[in-house]
Amino acid sequence: MPSSTPFWWVVAIATVFVVAGLASAHHMESAGHWVTGMNNRVVWGVPHVFAVFLIVSASGALNAASIASVFGREAYKPLSRLSALMAITLLVGGLTVLVLDLGRPDRLIVAMTHYNFRSIFAWNIFLYTGFIVLVVVYLWMMFEPRMNRFVGRVGTTAFAWRLILTTGTGSIFAFLAAREAFDSAVLAPMFIAMSLSFGTALTLILSALIFSIRGDGLPTALMLNLRRLLGYFVIAVAFFVMVDHLTRLYGAEHHSVERFLLLDGGVYSMLFWIGQILLGTILPAVMLMQRRCSTLAPTLVAASLVLVGAFCQLYVLIIGGQVFPIDMVPGFLETSGFFDGVIAEYHPSLAEFGLGMGGVGLALLTYLIGTRVLAFLPTATFDSGSSS
Amino acid sequence: MSCQPMKKDESVTLAQHRRTFFTQAAAGVSLMALAPGVRLVELAMANSEDSLPSSDKRWGLLVDTAKCESGCDECVSACNSEHGLSGHGRPETDAQWIRKVDLKDEQTGHELSIPILCQHCEDPPCVDVCPTGASFRRADGIVLVDKHICIGCRYCMMACPFQARSFIHEDLTSQKTHSPRGKGTVESCTLCVHRIDEDQEPACVEACREAGHDALVFGDLEDAAGPLASLSRKTATRELRPDLKLNTGVRYTSF
Numbered sequence: 305m306p307s308s309t310p311f312w313w314v315v316a317i318a319t320v321f322v323v324a325g326l327a328s329a330h331h332m333e334s335a336g337h338w339v340t341g342m343n344n345r346v347v348w349g350v351p352h353v354f355a356v357f358l359i360v361s362a363s364g365a366l367n368a369a370s371i372a373s374v375f376g377r378e379a380y381k382p383l384s385r386l387s388a389l390m391a392i393t394l395l396v397g398g399l400t401v402l403v404l405d406l407g408r409p410d411r412l413i414v415a416m417t418h419y420n421f422r423s424i425f426a427w428n429i430f431l432y433t434g435f436i437v438l439v440v441v442y443l444w445m446m447f448e449p450r451m452n453r454f455v456g457r458v459g460t461t462a463f464a465w466r467l468i469l470t471t472g473t474g475s476i477f478a479f480l481a482a483r484e485a486f487d488s489a490v491l492a493p494m495f496i497a498m499s500l501s502f503g504t505a506l507t508l509i510l511s512a513l514i515f516s517i518r519g520d521g522l523p524t525a526l527m528l529n530l531r532r533l534l535g536y537f538v539i540a541v542a543f544f545v546m547v548d549h550l551t552r553l554y555g556a557e558h559h560s561v562e563r564f565l566l567l568d569g570g571v572y573s574m575l576f577w578i579g580q581i582l583l584g585t586i587l588p589a590v591m592l593m594q595r596r597c598s599t600l601a602p603t604l605v606a607a608s609l610v611l612v613g614a615f616c617q618l619y620v621l622i623i624g625g626q627v628f629p630i631d632m633v634p635g636f637l638e639t640s641g642f643f644d645g646v647i648a649e650y651h652p653s654l655a656e657f658g659l660g661m662g663g664v665g666l667a668l669l670t671y672l673i674g675t676r677v678l679a680f681l682p683t684a685t686f687d688s689g690s691s692s
Numbered sequence: 693m694s695c696q697p698m699k700k701d702e703s704v705t706l707a708q709h710r711r712t713f714f715t716q717a718a719a720g721v722s723l724m725a726l727a728p729g730v731r732l733v734e735l736a737m738a739n740s741e742d743s744l745p746s747s748d749k750r751w752g753l754l755v756d757t758a759k760c761e762s763g764c765d766e767c768v769s770a771c772n773s774e775h776g777l778s779g780h781g782r783p784e785t786d787a788q789w790i791r792k793v794d795l796k797d798e799q800t801g802h803e804l805s806i807p808i809l810c811q812h813c814e815d816p817p818c819v820d821v822c823p824t825g826a827s828f829r830r831a832d833g834i835v836l837v838d839k840h841i842c843i844g845c846r847y848c849m850m851a852c853p854f855q856a857r858s859f860i861h862e863d864l865t866s867q868k869t870h871s872p873r874g875k876g877t878v879e880s881c882t883l884c885v886h887r888i889d890e891d892q893e894p895a896c897v898e899a900c901r902e903a904g905h906d907a908l909v910f911g912d913l914e915d916a917a918g919p920l921a922s923l924s925r926k927t928a929t930r931e932l933r934p935d936l937k938l939n940t941g942v943r944y945t946s947f
Contacts, residue, residue, distance in 0.1 A: 336862035336875055343784035344858050347846040407844015407859060407876030414841050418824040425823035425847050481936060482817060482853035632808065632854055632932045636795040640808075641783055642855070644793050649784070 311517045311672065318669035325662010328655040329404035337407065340656050345648035346626045351405040353618045354660030357502065358398030358667060359432070359473055360495060361614075363466040364503015365390035365510075366439065368530070369446075370466075373459030382682035383511065383526060388443050389674045390510055391466075391503075392436055397667030399432060401659055424475045431469045438462045447678070470499040477621070484561040485625030490551065494544035501537035502614045504530055505607035512604055514675055524600050531603045535592030538610060542585045545617075561628050564647070565620065572624040575616040584613010623650055750814075750833035751883055752913040752941035753897070754920050754929065755806060759907035759946075762805035765792050767908065770899030771809075774884060775871040780862065787858035787873075789881040790896055795947075804947055807896070807908070810835055810856040810881035811932060812941030818848035818857065818880075827878075833913070833941050834883045842877040849878060853933045856880050883941075913941065 332340055342349040368387035372380040403409050419426045442458045445451045474495030480486040508527055515522045549566065552558040567573055588606035591597045597606070627648040632638065638645035675681055771777065771790045779786035790809040796802070812835045818827045819835065826842035829835050837848075849857045857880040860873060867873055870886040884894035892898075897908040911920035920943075929943040 338785045338861035347849040411843045414824055415843050418841050420822055420825040422820045423823045480850055638793050640791055640793040642791045
């Protein structure tokens with residue numbers, strides 16, 4: 305019987321994050337959002353970076369289950385239930401951050417009873433809650449032997465649903481026609497690729513964590529199967545990022561915003577080139593595609609780098625896209641007491657990081673508890689067989 | 693115990709008391725039953741069709757930039773005073789419904805100053821993106837926020853091309869009854885809807901005229917004989933961000 309001490313240590317760490325998140329949310333709500341770095345120019349900040357990361361990753365975390373039940377790769381079956389658990393917990397973590405950042409989180413019931421169907425945000429409420437329901441049903445099909453025959457059908461529905469879900473999340477930004485850095489249809493498929501990449505990277509890391517804690521060996525062969533796949537996903541994200549920037553660079557009207565994001569943007573340009581491209585794309589892509597690095601350790605390092613790149617990418621996209629001024633009167637230089645015409649200042653506060661990490665902690669905590677409450681982990685060893 | 697028959701006078705008095713009691717009780721019950729109905733009639737009268745905003749009108753503003761002085765912020769002060777907007781010395785997070793923006797033509801160097809406020813678009817992006825429908829457009833074209841169902845997600849602020857909306861970042865004091873506001877919700881220029889509903893013009897327009905500039909003209913964009921239409925016929929007007937084709941209710945002229 306493996307020791308449960310490491311398990312409780314990780315639970316304790318996750319709990320600390322959750323408590324920090326709740327304390328941060330309480331501070332932000334009672335004092336008001338002025339205590340954060342967010343303001344009337346940069347209305348979405350670090351909490352949204354965390355929330356979008358968790359939501360997008362949730363969709364991608366279902367990859368292992370989809371590969372098994374949609375694409376018929378039986379080898380991935382042992383990870384199916386775990387991947388479904390990850391999908392739910394990550395989504396709940398992300399949505400919790402979003403809700404606790406609202407100006408009026410006490411009005412959550414309003415968001416559930418008043419819908420404006422012209423709003424992609426309203427559609428996303430259905431996509432997120434529907435995804436959770438669908439994955440719960442999917443898990444039921446996997447857990448209940450009499451329902452196993454429906455796994456394929458439900459898995460296919462969940463697969464289609466998550467593609468729509470990430471399209472919806474990307475569209476939150478893509479539909480913002482007023483802002484030059486967003487307003488691009490490429491964001492929708494880019495978010496799908498991001499979900500596949502971030503979700504697979506998290507699957508590798510969280511699987512390694514839970515199997516290490518359990519102490520009966522890692523499913524090394526299975527995880528290494530995901531290695532190359534993650535490499536392709538990283539390249540796919542890079543492709544959409546390149547297309548997004550190239551289409552903007554082509555037209556003169558967007559030269560300023562591109563110059564800002566790629567060259568003159570200070571911390572934003574640095575995060576783009578060093579964080580997103582070098583650490584988050586080139587390095588992991590090389591590591592994942594090289595045969596010399598085909599062991600578990602470099603695979604996990606590469607997956608971690610993908611996550612570093614993910615945060616940098618979302619920070620540059622969400623915050624960099626807001627700090628760049630809106631050109632309200634083309635052809636004129638604008639100045640005002642409200643910082644029109646200049647790059648807006650954004651200095652994230654500790655409370656924002658606290659709230660974001662609270663979401664990560666909640667996802668981790670519910671994931672860990674889930675593995676103890678129900679049989680999400682395979683009972684057979686990986687080399688000897690698989691469980692459905 | 694003996695039971696004596698009542699005298700005739702006593703019997704009449706008791707019957708009268710009983711009748712009075714039933715009459716008064718019936719009147720009381722009727723009053724209780726009818727009062728809400730009467731109140732409903734009263735409310736219905738208050739919201740008669742005549743007093744509801746009509747799509748026959750579209751309220752708007754015309755800004756004559758030639759008359760708008762750089763450095764003058766009478767419109768901003770009037771708006772702050774009318775709606776009880778008081779800052780905390782933090783321009784990044786303080787509420788502002790109207791702001792002065794100085795412009796300089798990149799080619800010619802020509803300088804001018806304009807007020808920027810909610811442009812009360814015909815197709816407002818803030819209304820499109822609001823998940824709960826808190827952002828809405830009245831039949832007469834005024835774009836408002838229903839503070840009761842705004843959840844403070846700020847998606848409308850992301851979508852507004854004019855950055856004309858403010859999120860209430862901290863506790864409020866000295867609120868005006870005609871201008872409901874609340875921490876954690878989003879707000880913007882209401883075009884002084886409370887004044888318009890009483891046939892008055894917005895506070896900024898009044899202040900600009902009283903300051904002797906008369907750069908803001910308020911009126912019905914649909915009224916061909918009104919001041920907005922007649923001024924618009926004489927000179928070219930433009931809207932901000934014309935590329936978005938929002939058909940704004942606030943127009944600018946002389947630049």
